[in-house]
Amino acid sequence: MLKVAPSILSADFLNLQHDIEEVAKDKADLLHIDIMDGNFVPNISFGWTMLEQIRKVTDLFLDVHLMIAKSNEYLDQFIHAGADLIDVHIENTQDIDQVIKKIHAAKIKVGLVINPETKVETVLPYLDQIDQVLVMTVHPGFGGQQFIPECLTKIAYLNQLRKNKQFNYQIEVDGGINETTAKQCYEKGTDIVVAGSYVFKNDIKNAIEILHKVSE
Numbered sequence: 653m654l655k656v657a658p659s660i661l662s663a664d665f666l667n668l669q670h671d672i673e674e675v676a677k678d679k680a681d682l683l684h685i686d687i688m689d690g691n692f693v694p695n696i697s698f699g700w701t702m703l704e705q706i707r708k709v710t711d712l713f714l715d716v717h718l719m720i721a722k723s724n725e726y727l728d729q730f731i732h733a734g735a736d737l738i739d740v741h742i743e744n745t746q747d748i749d750q751v752i753k754k755i756h757a758a759k760i761k762v763g764l765v766i767n768p769e770t771k772v773e774t775v776l777p778y779l780d781q782i783d784q785v786l787v788m789t790v791h792p793g794f795g796g797q798q799f800i801p802e803c804l805t806k807i808a809y810l811n812q813l814r815k816n817k818q819f820n821y822q823i824e825v826d827g828g829i830n831e832t833t834a835k836q837c838y839e840k841g842t843d844i845v846v847a848g849s850y851v852f853k854n855d856i857k858n859a860i861e862i863l864h865k866v867s868e
């Protein structure tokens with residue numbers, strides 16, 4: 653079944669615990685946490701202290717998407733705050749081999765993220781070492797944007813490659829997910845869809861159920 657990762661960027665920050673408990677009750681498969689620094693992306697969300705608080709109130713798997721300029725320098729903080737998986741952007745990360753090793757040494761998972769304008773081939777050298785490829789289907793920074801359909805070919809490519817070479821990474825998609833775009837992504841081989849506004853701006857239970865049903 654297609655997995656659903658609600659992005660708390662669109663949740664009610666003043667009632668975050670409530671919203672997290674709600675998505676857990678409504679069978680969200682994991683939680684997606686967007687860290688933005690106003691530098692790598694033109695928006696600021698929150699830092700690792702928020703992640704620490706979230707970790708205290710949920711057992712959900714925490715998928716932490718770093719959209720920050722110097723991700724290499726902040727890995728320890730996010731590891732210690734309780735991330736289960738850390739996604740770093742290929743566009744701004746130095747020494748990717750080292751980053752992968754460091755995250756794995758902490759016994760958590762690692763994902764590489766590609767922006768819409770980034771060629772999928774950039775992740776090729778790392779595919780045998782990583783747990784996830786996160787395909788951005790909007791320009792990172794804000795919830796509620798329109799899905800960019802040109803990114804679908806990247807998903808198909810990654811899915812084919814994983815079959816041919818027996819790689820183990822999962823394919824996650826982030827940005828502009830709704831019932832229609834989730835189906836398109838699933839058909840190309842996506843394992844997990846991140847959904848922010850679609851989940852939190854609608855009836856939460858119903859939205860998660862609809863996204864799960866896409867794979868039926």
Ligand code: DX5
Nearest residue numbers: 659792793795796828848849
């Ligand atoms: C965008 C973030 C997304 C965002 C998705 O930069 O990485 O995770 O929350 O929001 P929606 O689902 O509304 O496009």
Ligand code: ZN
Nearest residue numbers: 686717826846
């Ligand atoms: Zn994200």
